Amino acid sequence: MKKSSNCVNKFVLGEHLDTADLPKFRDSLLSWFQTFQRELPWRKNRDPYRIWISEVMLQQTRVAAVMPYYERFLARFPDVESLASAPQEEVLRLWSGLGYYSRARNLQHAAQQIVARHAGKFPRQREELLALAGIGEYTAAAILSIAFDEKHAVLDGNVARVVSRLEAIRGDLREPKRWANLQTSADRLLAQESSGAWNQAMMELGATLCTPRAPQCLLCPVAQFCEGRKLGIAESLPEKRKKRAVVAIQLVSVVLLDSKGDSLLLPPPATLAGSKPDDHIPSLVAKLWHFPTVSANLENAFRTILLRDLRIKNAKFVRPELLDKVRHTVTYRTISVAAYLVRVKRLPKILGAKHLPLTEVHSMPVSGLTRKVARSAVKQLSASKTTH
Numbered sequence: 001m002k003k004s005s006n007c008v009n010k011f012v013l014g015e016h017l018d019t020a021d022l023p024k025f026r027d028s029l030l031s032w033f034q035t036f037q038r039e040l041p042w043r044k045n046r047d048p049y050r051i052w053i054s055e056v057m058l059q060q061t062r063v064a065a066v067m068p069y070y071e072r073f074l075a076r077f078p079d080v081e082s083l084a085s086a087p088q089e090e091v092l093r094l095w096s097g098l099g100y101y102s103r104a105r106n107l108q109h110a111a112q113q114i115v116a117r118h119a120g121k122f123p124r125q126r127e128e129l130l131a132l133a134g135i136g137e138y139t140a141a142a143i144l145s146i147a148f149d150e151k152h153a154v155l156d157g158n159v160a161r162v163v164s165r166l167e168a169i170r171g172d173l174r175e176p177k178r179w180a181n182l183q184t185s186a187d188r189l190l191a192q193e194s195s196g197a198w199n200q201a202m203m204e205l206g207a208t209l210c211t212p213r214a215p216q217c218l219l220c221p222v223a224q225f226c227e228g229r230k231l232g233i234a235e236s237l238p239e240k241r242k243k244r245a246v247v248a249i250q251l252v253s254v255v256l257l258d259s260k261g262d263s264l265l266l267p268p269p270a271t272l273a274g275s276k277p278d279d280h281i282p283s284l285v286a287k288l289w290h291f292p293t294v295s296a297n298l299e300n301a302f303r304t305i306l307l308r309d310l311r312i313k314n315a316k317f318v319r320p321e322l323l324d325k326v327r328h329t330v331t332y333r334t335i336s337v338a339a340y341l342v343r344v345k346r347l348p349k350i351l352g353a354k355h356l357p358l359t360e361v362h363s364m365p366v367s368g369l370t371r372k373v374a375r376s377a378v379k380q381l382s383a384s385k386t387t388h
């Protein structure tokens with residue numbers, strides 16, 4: 001190992017691991033991975049399609065949350081062709097609850113591109129992969145290395161954290177220059193002969209031992225090579241990024257309920273010819289099936305929904321029941337919804353809208369926010385039943 005510098009602040013990009021130590025470092029991590037890796041459904045074989053689906057699902061989502069979605073998705077769409085030819089609504093329905101729905105749309109678009117450009121066969125060239133919808137550097141490297149053992153080092157948040165600690169790299173890791181330097185470090189560490197296992201081992205280390213808080217250095221197979229640990233700064237790395245200011249969004253939603261117990265959901269605008277997304281509604285609501293919703297900043301928001309969106313003429317006689325406030329957080333946005341239950345004799349006929357029982361809302365492609373509003377309405381209904 002190289003000698004540590006006394007001046008910690010100089011460590012912008014470290015290269016503390018001597019080239020002579022690399023074989024031992026790689027062996028230690030790989031044999032730890034072989035013994036302790038978790039059993040995960042996407043590790044059962046090296047089918048690039050299955051690896052691709054898992055990598056996309058795992059972006060921004062925890063392993064435990066992904067597992068049931070992964071199994072259901074693969075059971076319904078076992079290969080590129082079945083995904084490419086499915087109705088988009090069904091793809092979104094099976095994604096419903098995972099969030100970040102552009103991932104599902106891109107998956108299907110890329111599947112269609114693979115069928116059209118590569119006769120349904122997964123491309124093996126990095127450039128061909130990068131030309132597919134939603135596939136960036138990380139996903140391409142993961143697919144190529146895990147499925148085909150191509151020599152590409154992955155760099156995601158987990159791996160970046162591990163490398164920043166191993167090499168005692170300070171500063172905001174997401175700054176483009178520093179990120180590029182991290183990629184250089186990850187490339188240098190890569191075990192060339194088994195890049196698929198290597199990348200998974202680095203990710204596994206980041207997910208299980210070298211975790212964001214309280215890394216378990218005593219159990220770590222590569223602790224003796226870790227400069228961050230040696231300097232006693234491992235836990236403080238990576239250094240905190242400047243936080244993006246939180247944006248608070250307030251919405252008003254209306255849950256209509258008819259005498260049969262059906263409610264009304266509006267379709268995503270893309271499914272209706274000529275319709276455009278409403279600027280007042282965040283895309284996470286309007287891009288999927290949703291209850292009639294507008295921004296609370298709109299004057300008379302509640303009446304606007306009844307008159308403009310639902311064309312309920314005798315709106316002034318409506319007696320809304322205010323549901324428990326629904327809150328939802330997506331990255332830097334915190335959304336709070338004032339939702340109203342409105343009982344009507346008959347649901348209005350709105351082009352493309354669906355009438356369905358509240359308890360079945362979750363079976364549609366809806367966002368987590370819409371599910372919460374539906375749950376709040378169901379809770380209100382059972383509370384009102386018990387009081388009557």
Ligand code: SF4
Nearest residue numbers: 210217220223226234
């Ligand atoms: S020794 Fe600790 S900080 Fe260093 S790689 Fe291992 S778990 Fe991470």
